[in-house]
Amino acid sequence: MISDVRMGRMTQGTVFCGTCAEEYPGRPVCGIVITARCDTTHEKTPIVNYLPVVTVEGWLQSHGGLMSIGREYAETRNRFKNLLVKKQLSETPLEVHSPIQIAAFNFPYPEESAGQKAAKERKDADEVRAIASRMNELTGCLDSPPPPKVSANSADSENSVSYATHQRLYVAITRARYRIALLGVKARGMSEVLGSAETHGLIQLEQ
Structure with a gap:
């Protein structure tokens, strides 16, 4: 119900x-x-x-879109690398050159227009260019600004951090058997999270 x-x-x-x-x-x-x-x-x-x-x-x-794009990019990159390996080429140039540049340089269209060899080279050249183009598109998506997030200075973000902090304190305190010791940096002073407890004398501050 x-x-x-x-x-x-x-x-x-x-x-x-x-x-x-x-x-x-x-x-x-x-x-x-x-x-x-x-x-x-x-x-x-x-x-x-x-x-x-x-x-x-x-x-x-948000997250799902980026995950899907990243997975497709990895699969497409592997296909591109396999074509390079098949032609006994190194995949190292991918670190410094775009896939389209590598495809154009290493997979030129054959000058001959007839014959099985020319047809195969033309097919490989078309395939590697299509894969390179798709890699460029996916790279552009991954390099785009991430989905909007709540600003670090916003009230929602502050509430989220405060909530998470109080929840960790709750778990620690309710599960403790003997005592709770909180360690901090003296220069930073007392945390605002513990302000109320200090005011009511619920915690003892030791220098």
Whole structure:
């Protein structure tokens, strides 16, 4: 049964909508609660961990698209390298020259227009140029600016970092058996995350 989300009823595995994912700004995002069921049932924490769930379209426009392009580029590059090896050529020039330049220089069109040898050379020249052109297209996609991300100075980014920090502290404190020791750099002073605990005398600061 699908119902409205209530904090008292959220538990591990609960699916809810209307949340956000840092690298998918402006896109619809749902979430799956992964906080341990015992923690949510006994209200041990006011913070709930969740895995973001995005649409296939949104994923393809971000991480999924880049992954697919990278995979196709690797396969296309291997095909190009195999053609070079087949002709007993080194793949080293790929580090400094574009595939199109290498194809034009090492796979010229035959001067003769007839004969099986000329036909095979012409076929190889067409194939290697097509692969080189595709490699250039994929390289341009991979070199394009990455999908927009939330600025490091934005409120969403600050909230994400604060959330992750508090969650790590929660796990460490609730699982500790004897005591908790937090080490820091004196020159940087007390972390804002621990400010409230220091104010209420919950932690002891040792120089």
